[in-house]
Amino acid sequence: MAALKITIYCFFFLQVLLCLLSSCALTNAQGLKVGFYNKACPKAELVVKKSIFDMVKKDPSLGPPLLRLFFHDCFVRGCEGSVLLELKNKKAEKNAPPNLSLEGFDFIDNIKAALEKECPGIVSCSDVLALVARDVVVALNGPSWEVETGRRDGRVTNINEATSNMPSPFSNITTLITQFQSKGLNKKDLVVLSGAHTVGDAHCPIVRNRLYNFTGKGDSDPSLDKEYAARLRRKCKPTDTTTDLEMDPGSFTTFDKSYFKLVSKQRGLFQSDAALLNNQETKSYVLMQTKRYGSTFFKDFGVSMVKLGRIGVLTGRVGEVRKNCRMVNKY
Numbered sequence: 001m002a003a004l005k006i007t008i009y010c011f012f013f014l015q016v017l018l019c020l021l022s023s024c025a026l027t028n029a030q031g032l033k034v035g036f037y038n039k040a041c042p043k044a045e046l047v048v049k050k051s052i053f054d055m056v057k058k059d060p061s062l063g064p065p066l067l068r069l070f071f072h073d074c075f076v077r078g079c080e081g082s083v084l085l086e087l088k089n090k091k092a093e094k095n096a097p098p099n100l101s102l103e104g105f106d107f108i109d110n111i112k113a114a115l116e117k118e119c120p121g122i123v124s125c126s127d128v129l130a131l132v133a134r135d136v137v138v139a140l141n142g143p144s145w146e147v148e149t150g151r152r153d154g155r156v157t158n159i160n161e162a163t164s165n166m167p168s169p170f171s172n173i174t175t176l177i178t179q180f181q182s183k184g185l186n187k188k189d190l191v192v193l194s195g196a197h198t199v200g201d202a203h204c205p206i207v208r209n210r211l212y213n214f215t216g217k218g219d220s221d222p223s224l225d226k227e228y229a230a231r232l233r234r235k236c237k238p239t240d241t242t243t244d245l246e247m248d249p250g251s252f253t254t255f256d257k258s259y260f261k262l263v264s265k266q267r268g269l270f271q272s273d274a275a276l277l278n279n280q281e282t283k284s285y286v287l288m289q290t291k292r293y294g295s296t297f298f299k300d301f302g303v304s305m306v307k308l309g310r311i312g313v314l315t316g317r318v319g320e321v322r323k324n325c326r327m328v329n330k331y
């Protein structure tokens with residue numbers, strides 16, 4: 001008995017020691033922490049915030065693609081900036097079909113240049129994406145949260161990984177749940193993060209099958225509100241590949257909870273949005289957020305974004321801090 005006690009004490013002591021050595025009180029298991037740049041680059045977060053607020057003031061529609069960029073980065077190889085890399089032969093992640101309209105690369109370059117001027121070689125491109133995602137949401141009148149930083153940038157990008165890891169707008173709920181689970185995100189994270197579709201737009205081809213030929217009989221998707229489908233058909237002719245559709249019509253540059261109202265009324269734009277009604281847990285979350293009082297979406301969004309930001313991160317001495325977000329460093 002005594003021996004066991006001593007063993008337990010020793011074990012406890014060792015844990016405390018390890019904790020102190022790795023300052024585990026301040027960092028999470030993966031070595032990220034809020035305010036990672038406070039000492040080395042105290043103005044880092046300010047530089048990002050200012051650029052985003054200036055940009056959104058000029059043109060709010062530039063914000064949503066930058067929020068989407070972070071999601072894509074994190075789902076392929078983890079949040080390590082690989083979505084920004086370019087390869088000479090064009091076989092990078094950003095060239096894979098789910099890229100569709102990943103915009104905003106120039107904007108990330110500008111912010112990175114400003115940061116390099118402020119403190120060269122300190123702030124990683126992957127952290128820029130994480131900070132940008134938060135600041136875009138705030139600038140579009142959404143919630144704020146504390147962003148963990150300390151990510152380092154990867155040196156690999158691969159077109160096939162983007163194709164196989166990115167959730168598809170045509171997926172059913174089972175597939176979506178599995179894909180999120182494989183990244184350590186649960187059903188609640190899935191439905192909460194889908195709420196990002198309260199901002200931004202999408203292109204006609206993504207909804208074409210829901211409007212014109214859902215089962216190959218010239219029909220439309222029965223899970224899409226009839227009146228809404230008719231409205232979408234007026235905007236998107238069968239061969240239209242360029243028209244933008246606001247995902248949350250009327251408030252596509254305001255981060256609010258109206259996405260859930262749309263989904264509950266069968267007006268979610270993608271099959272993946274509509275699918276949230278096909279699981280008990282995700283459905284009850286959607287319905288909960290449509291109530292006038294007691295919506296938890298804003299608080300939940302920050303929590304799930306922090307989880308998203310932890311996927312497959314590189315910290316410590318792994319990876320590098322890229323100088324140019326489009327290229328790995330040369331040694």
Ligand code: HEM
Pocket residue numbers: 064065067068071100101167168169170176190193194196197199200201202203204206270272
């Ligand atoms: C649940 C799985 C998801 C699927 C299948 C999905 C799919 C898509 C698709 C197909 C588009 C439209 C692309 C286009 O036509 O230009 C889009 C747009 C967007 N997505 Fe998602 N998405 C998902 C989750 C997320 C998450 C988790 C976030 C962020 C946290 C996000 C943020 C956005 C934003 C902000 C846009 C608008 C981009 C713009 O205005 O250009 N999405 N998404």
Ligand SMILES: *[C@@H]1O[C@H](CO)[C@@H](O)[C@H](O)[C@H]1NC(C)=O
Pocket residue numbers: 094095096097098099100
């Ligand atoms: C994105 O994917 C499409 C295929 O859907 C491709 O035609 C396009 O070139 C890709 N975009 C970039 C920047 O590579």
Ligand SMILES: *[C@@H]1O[C@H](CO)[C@@H](O)[C@H](O)[C@H]1NC(C)=O
Pocket residue numbers: 172173174175
């Ligand atoms: C969901 O989609 C996957 C992949 O396309 C398919 O294998 C599966 O049968 C679908 N599940 C349901 C319940 O429709």
Ligand SMILES: *[C@@H]1O[C@H](CO)[C@@H](O)[C@H](O)[C@H]1NC(C)=O
Pocket residue numbers: 213215216217218
């Ligand atoms: C609808 O889909 C069916 C089966 O995939 C195809 O044979 C038919 O040509 C399509 N019709 C149109 C108008 O695209």
